[in-house]
Amino acid sequence: MGEKFEADVAIIGGGPAGLSAALVLGRARKRVVVIDEGRPRNRVTKETHGFLTRDGVAPGEFRRIAREQLRAYPSVAFLEDAAVSAAGTDGDFRIATAGGAAVRAKKLLFAVGMRDLPVGISGLNDVYGKSAFVCPYCDGWELRDRWLALIAKGARALHMAKMLAGWTRNYAILTNGPHELTDEQLQELSRHGVPVFDAPIRHIVSSEGMVEAILLEDGRNVACEGIFFAPKLAAGSELPRSLGCRVTEGGTVVVDAFGKSSVPGVYAAGDAASELYQAISAAALGSLTAAGINNELLHDAWEAVN
Ligand SMILES: Cc1cc2nc3c(=O)[nH]c(=O)nc-3n(C[C@H](O)[C@H](O)[C@H](O)COP(=O)(O)OP(=O)(O)OC[C@H]3O[C@@H](n4cnc5c(N)ncnc54)[C@H](O)[C@@H]3O)c2cc1C
The missing domain is CATH 3.50.50.60 (FAD/NAD(P)-binding domain)
Structure with missing residues (x-):
């Protein structure tokens, strides 16, 4: 009992x-x-x-x-x-x-x-909580002015991109497959100098929890020092x-x-x-x-x- x-x-x-x-x-x-x-x-x-x-x-x-x-x-x-x-x-x-x-x-x-829930990106677990985060209010200060990757798609990517601009201007959006952004949204991001990569992510390369680059299925390699992603x-x-x-x-x-x-x-x-x-x-x-x-x-x- x-x-x-x-x-x-x-x-x-x-x-x-x-x-x-x-x-x-x-x-x-x-x-x-x-x-x-x-x-x-x-x-x-x-x-x-x-x-x-x-x-x-x-x-x-x-x-x-x-x-x-x-x-x-x-x-x-x-x-x-x-x-x-x-x-x-x-x-x-x-x-x-x-x-x-x-x-x-x-x-x-x-x-x-x-x-x-798992987001299904190879290598993300190795960096989550160390150099990959979900909320700029929580961890944006530590990554201020760094080169970042924002992993998100559609309207959420645009929303997070606008927010992240308060902490760094050096970031690219990786949509990990179809971007789900409208032409207007793509133009808006382009006006603000935010590149969008829509190839699926093959793997996040890191060392001791610190992200170094993100390899894409199209062979490209996006170098970065931190990640924010949509959980x-x-x-x-x-x-x-x-x-x-x-x-x-x-x-x-x-x-x-x-x-x-x-x-x-x-x-x-x-x-x-x-x-x-x-x-x-x-x-x-x-x-x-x-x-x-x-x-x-x-x-x-x-x-x-x-
Ligand atoms: C990577 C990451 C970084 C973060 N960084 C920050 C930060 O820097 N600053 C900040 O303010 N916030 C941060 N947050 C958010 C913050 O962690 C949460 O907002 C906060 O912990 C929520 O508190 P809570 O008490 O509601 O839930 P939690 O802290 O999640 O606690 C819930 C508890 O309930 C327990 N539980 C669930 N189900 C059961 C069950 N059936 N029986 C018994 N126990 C159960 C869980 O095990 C857990 O211990 C971060 C979140 C993440 C994911």
Whole structure:
């Protein structure tokens, strides 16, 4: 028999969103269980940038500090495990974990982040998080003024090209197959001096994680010092969908301003429930959602007295 937990709130996911929610709920004297399997999307990187007071912190170090600070609140428990099923209704949810633990909670918070799907480019895994990134706000500063390759196609390529121009003027678009750009879009890129290569990518050449060149199937070789690419994403967990929560086509749980999903008692926060994809935004949404959950718990308890 596995361990059994009774909590006011079960938080599934222990990244910036889940940990921030745990802090607010712990300080509000709620019994919390944080279930986390420890596979955040940014585990490929060495540094998290743009989080005020923590600029450049390693993702693991961020979590370590958060867990250490949460130790001050004895009503917060941690379970290093994967939640594999969720059932029940508002006031009485049950979560089962891969390790055999059973958690009963009045409210559920999904802070499960997003998951990268393979993009199928040879050599990309060797450089992802070291010299290939997905978001200029996160890693553009470190690659400022460098020669970069932007791997994306269609309207998304144009959007990312406009954004990248804020960090460097030296970049080419590699569409890895049909460019899916209109004539107007191609002319716009040409006006801004952005070359477009539409041959499929054969391989990314790198040394110790640092990209050196991108070989194309037409024999050309694009030298570069860094890459930004359009990732393919999926929901971090299918559990919100299995409980009946409304989820967008892209895998984002649909929530209100306080993180409430379409299913009573079920909340979502962080990357799982927004497309901001920034650690500080995820933490802020976790905090806001925790306040929403706490308000609902206080209200339920108040109303239960007759
Ligand atoms: C390469 C890369 C670089 C980045 N760099 C930066 C940066 O420099 N600055 C910045 O602000 N942001 C950066 N980000 C974005 C940032 O990582 C995310 O916005 C942030 O981590 C989101 O926090 P979260 O708590 O919502 O989700 P996550 O941090 O992804 O945490 C979700 C957690 O939930 C767990 N989980 C999922 N399903 C289950 C389950 N069923 N049971 C138990 N646990 C589960 C996961 O294992 C994970 O630990 C980067 C992202 C990537 C991919």
